[in-house]
Amino acid sequence: MTVMTFDARTIRRQFPVFAGRPGGLPLHYLDNAAMAQMPRPVIEALVAHDSLSRANVHRGLHPLAERADRAYDAARTTIARHLHVADPTEIVFTSGATASVNLLAQAFGAGLGPDDEIVVSRLDHHSNLVPWLLLAKNRGVRLRFLPVTADGRLDVGKAPDIIGPRCRLVAVTHASNVTGAVTAVAPLVAAARAVGAKVLLDGAQMLPHGSVDLPKLGVDFYCFSGHKVFAPTGIGVLWGRRELLSALPPPMGGGGMIAGFDGDEPVFLDTPQRFEAGTPPVTQAIGLAAALTWLDEFDHHDIAAHERRLTEDLLDGLASFPGVTIVGPRDMERRLPVVSFTVAGAHPHDICQILGGRGVALRGGALCAQPLMNDLDLPGVVRASLALYNDEADVAALLSGLTHAIKVLA
Amino acid sequence: MTVMTFDARTIRRQFPVFAGRPGGLPLHYLDNAAMAQMPRPVIEALVAHDSLSRANVHRGLHPLAERADRAYDAARTTIARHLHVADPTEIVFTSGATASVNLLAQAFGAGLGPDDEIVVSRLDHHSNLVPWLLLAKNRGVRLRFLPVTADGRLDVGKAPDIIGPRCRLVAVTHASNVTGAVTAVAPLVAAARAVGAKVLLDGAQMLPHGSVDLPKLGVDFYCFSGHKVFAPTGIGVLWGRRELLSALPPPMGGGGMIAGFDGDEPVFLDTPQRFEAGTPPVTQAIGLAAALTWLDEFDHHDIAAHERRLTEDLLDGLASFPGVTIVGPRDMERRLPVVSFTVAGAHPHDICQILGGRGVALRGGALCAQPLMNDLDLPGVVRASLALYNDEADVAALLSGLTHAIKVLA
Amino acid sequence: MSDDIYHAKIKALAQVAHGAGPLAEPQGRAVIDNPLCGDRASVSVALAEDGTIAALAHEIRGCLLCRASASALAEAAQGLAPERIAEARRALEHLLRDPETTGDTFAAQPTFTDFEAFRPVHRHKSRHDCVLLPFRATEKALAEAARQRGLGRNDPVAGAPS
Amino acid sequence: MSDDIYHAKIKALAQVAHGAGPLAEPQGRAVIDNPLCGDRASVSVALAEDGTIAALAHEIRGCLLCRASASALAEAAQGLAPERIAEARRALEHLLRDPETTGDTFAAQPTFTDFEAFRPVHRHKSRHDCVLLPFRATEKALAEAARQRGLGRNDPVAGAPS
Numbered sequence A, B: 001m002t003v004m005t006f007d008a009r010t011i012r013r014q015f016p017v018f019a020g021r022p023g024g025l026p027l028h029y030l031d032n033a034a035m036a037q038m039p040r041p042v043i044e045a046l047v048a049h050d051s052l053s054r055a056n057v058h059r060g061l062h063p064l065a066e067r068a069d070r071a072y073d074a075a076r077t078t079i080a081r082h083l084h085v086a087d088p089t090e091i092v093f094t095s096g097a098t099a100s101v102n103l104l105a106q107a108f109g110a111g112l113g114p115d116d117e118i119v120v121s122r123l124d125h126h127s128n129l130v131p132w133l134l135l136a137k138n139r140g141v142r143l144r145f146l147p148v149t150a151d152g153r154l155d156v157g158k159a160p161d162i163i164g165p166r167c168r169l170v171a172v173t174h175a176s177n178v179t180g181a182v183t184a185v186a187p188l189v190a191a192a193r194a195v196g197a198k199v200l201l202d203g204a205q206m207l208p209h210g211s212v213d214l215p216k217l218g219v220d221f222y223c224f225s226g227h228k229v230f231a232p233t234g235i236g237v238l239w240g241r242r243e244l245l246s247a248l249p250p251p252m253g254g255g256g257m258i259a260g261f262d263g264d265e266p267v268f269l270d271t272p273q274r275f276e277a278g279t280p281p282v283t284q285a286i287g288l289a290a291a292l293t294w295l296d297e298f299d300h301h302d303i304a305a306h307e308r309r310l311t312e313d314l315l316d317g318l319a320s321f322p323g324v325t326i327v328g329p330r331d332m333e334r335r336l337p338v339v340s341f342t343v344a345g346a347h348p349h350d351i352c353q354i355l356g357g358r359g360v361a362l363r364g365g366a367l368c369a370q371p372l373m374n375d376l377d378l379p380g381v382v383r384a385s386l387a388l389y390n391d392e393a394d395v396a397a398l399l400s401g402l403t404h405a406i407k408v409l410a
Numbered sequence C, D: 001m002s003d004d005i006y007h008a009k010i011k012a013l014a015q016v017a018h019g020a021g022p023l024a025e026p027q028g029r030a031v032i033d034n035p036l037c038g039d040r041a042s043v044s045v046a047l048a049e050d051g052t053i054a055a056l057a058h059e060i061r062g063c064l065l066c067r068a069s070a071s072a073l074a075e076a077a078q079g080l081a082p083e084r085i086a087e088a089r090r091a092l093e094h095l096l097r098d099p100e101t102t103g104d105t106f107a108a109q110p111t112f113t114d115f116e117a118f119r120p121v122h123r124h125k126s127r128h129d130c131v132l133l134p135f136r137a138t139e140k141a142l143a144e145a146a147r148q149r150g151l152g153r154n155d156p157v158a159g160a161p162s
């Protein structure tokens, strides 16, 4: 693994989208929390596979199929290694973080009923909330909500009060897609362990910003999506401890996950196959491995330092606007370069539209976090989210664009 | 839409894999029923989108996101048009045929119980059988099996006996991935209509071989996978009649499918969004549209005639081997270019291995149809499956390879 | 550039906010959400004896385009027969969809000529719903009012949710 | 070319099929499926008084490689201590995994030298399980036989499924 010196401008040259100047303007892409851009090495890995190694996996007996099998298996190993996971069979490929959470909700939820509780939060993305609401509705499982602090963090101090003896699972975000707050995991895990509950973290926002060491985190399940970490759409991961996954029933059936039939009863393969019914997203798994390999060429501390510097600039810049209010922590401890804010008298969509017209790509609205917006009594927010390829010019374009937008809308 | 004259050799030039000569040999790719190869226009559509239009869908307000939204919507329209479906909102994107069947099994099955029957078959791929077995297990729904004829067709003549007044859904294959038999749909639909049951056809094998006109078929639900129809992995379709889809509950929750919250109760969007929880496989949907657009440049009758000619050659050639037995219909009426067979005294994997070594890509084994293999008392079969780019040389290579393999294994 | 959407006329319409607020005695009321952006339009209507629109009031949680549209609509609707609203909405949809329509889109609906101001929105498909949301809520509220009349009940609907 | 797998020695092993068929009085029996290809190996074992392998019989539904492996194994296992089977399997795994092993992989397991014949399979990862399946079934059957002995029951297991 070569470690390269960190320079956002050099990195950006690996991304065709920035050379493409879509819309004829320099692109200031600050919508990374919705979807990150894709570097050339990933695009090339996808093209190479689709051009020369396309075949279904699951033990084909011709050279193309052997190559596809090998590449798919290797992708699993690469992803395990990135997460510091020793056993690649703990990596289940899904179509995205949302599919991962639903898979777990159905599999883990199959054994639960009205005497059981799951702890969730209103800070979470719909994708890590609605699956649990559905489970509550279908099986009578009770949901309890971990409170959210005024600055948009999970209030893990309250964890021991909320995570009670009936709690089976704590399913919360590792980092918020709205406030950028990174959850303090240790107290959460301690509170869960104290009552024998398991912990799922939603790492969708965490993966693009540095190293995630799953054994060190001490959680039981983890999920994320490829498209936010410079990889293709249509791929995601559910990680779980081997002994837990092996004990869960598969919620979906199909090819590639059947060991045989006992009469008309299907007998299922062990993890990960048992959870990967049907032809998996082979090319996308290979693309995800290529993206994480690419990301691992950088020093994660360099990425974090660079993103932190820009986030400080951004927060400082926003503070100079009288009408702007940050929705999320203002200090830099345990926060991602995901910055949401409101502008007095201006609707988030109007702000985003005007900045979009200047090549500054933001996202605005409820950000799939309607319960949080309701609690905060907001119609939505404007969100600027950074990745390693952003630089000072992007922050400057946002700030000057905001000045302009406020003038236009006045 | 330009209609091009049909020439397999010209078509093949659009596929990098055939120029690539992976393994150093000319590739005789006869494993199309497992996964088809991808033509350059599809690869280029994928690269173009990932390079220049990557953004999350669901009403982004910057130019990149507007472009992604438009492309994703247009893909839905293209796919609807290909299937002769007037209303694009009837097209639900999934991660593959298996995911489509599971989605329907969970959504349609949510309202069923022990008084209800679903009619399935042992001819079906595990992907259109195991989801129903799971439903039977979870909700007590009773499964009844449509018989299979000696030559490997669904015995639709028996449909009125099996599809009784308690039947809610008939879920069977449109074309078998083992025997290549194409189901006679009209009698099936008539028998279902007579008792008010709905019909799902699994079109995974049908799509690559010609025009599928859903309104004409008269069924209620349909599914298929992208990767078998020259499109990416990680994408599939569930089609359903609008009024049926609108009445089904979403089995999975997440971003992009929520209209709002009524207290803590999620309110769901209408179809197709309600079934597309989370970030959809955007690039792959665009790739699927590109593949069907590419396919529609050919006259479907030309494709069918070409494939039929080759299949006749193949069946004739196989008939000259004393030890070879065709598993499937021998006549050409209502059959696909999917030909399974056994070789006396030789195991399918040994045959596939030896032919694979000669550049002839076949698939062998139970083909995700274990119940059928058990009924036929076979350890598996050898399968040669053709696509429009195959030609006489591929059939010849298979036949001479088979002669060789039988000699090697003797 | 997206700034062209936010020209003086649109901003003035949003600013003046014709019809903003609740209606004392609504005969029909409807709340419609635009789930894709979180916007919400609540519209209340009252009909005159002859069935024409006597009053239209709205409460908008939404963007400037949505507020400008509601404002223009409240002014334009006054005294019209309820059917005119759907006609105007169709003309507006046409204007948004087809940039080549000429200046007299609203020739048949003269009170709606203010909606010419929304012409630049045609380039931003994701914003069309913002402009149309007040119409959709109004049509629903009018249907509710008609239903109430049909039931022979002419009494106000006390904040009935849709 | 894949033909190199199917050389004379392998074919002869499959052909002669040492130990094919059922065992009259098995003390341990195991059936193992290879779900990825549908192959199935059933192995029955009987132990001598001193605990060594007195007889090993197999019924294979599988490919030529699987049958050849079962045949070679049945011949090699005769008279060995049960632990030797796992040792030989590890040596075989090593040979399949690492093409650079030299010719004396089975130096410590001289009755297994026939397994040198499987060396060309190393290039075909998807076939390794075919060769290993009879070993996995045998090890399971031996464990079963040991368990039976441990229970003090030395009577045959009548076709007990695994």
Ligand SMILES: Cc1ncc(COP(=O)(O)O)c(C=O)c1O
Pocket: A255, A277, A278, A279, A280, B033, B034, B096, B097, B098, B099, B125, B127, B128, B173, B175, B176, B177, B202, B204, B205, B225, B227
């Ligand atoms: C007839 C049939 N149905 C369903 C499937 C499942 O498709 P997928 O594996 O792409 O989900 C296949 C192929 O694998 C098939 O051949």
Ligand SMILES: Cc1ncc(COP(=O)(O)O)c(C=O)c1O
Pocket: A033, A034, A096, A097, A098, A099, A125, A127, A128, A173, A175, A176, A177, A202, A204, A205, A225, A227, B255, B277, B278, B279, B280
């Ligand atoms: C925190 C968080 N969790 C989950 C998701 C869902 O990911 P996806 O839409 O890729 O399934 C997202 C993003 O959409 C997210 O930001």
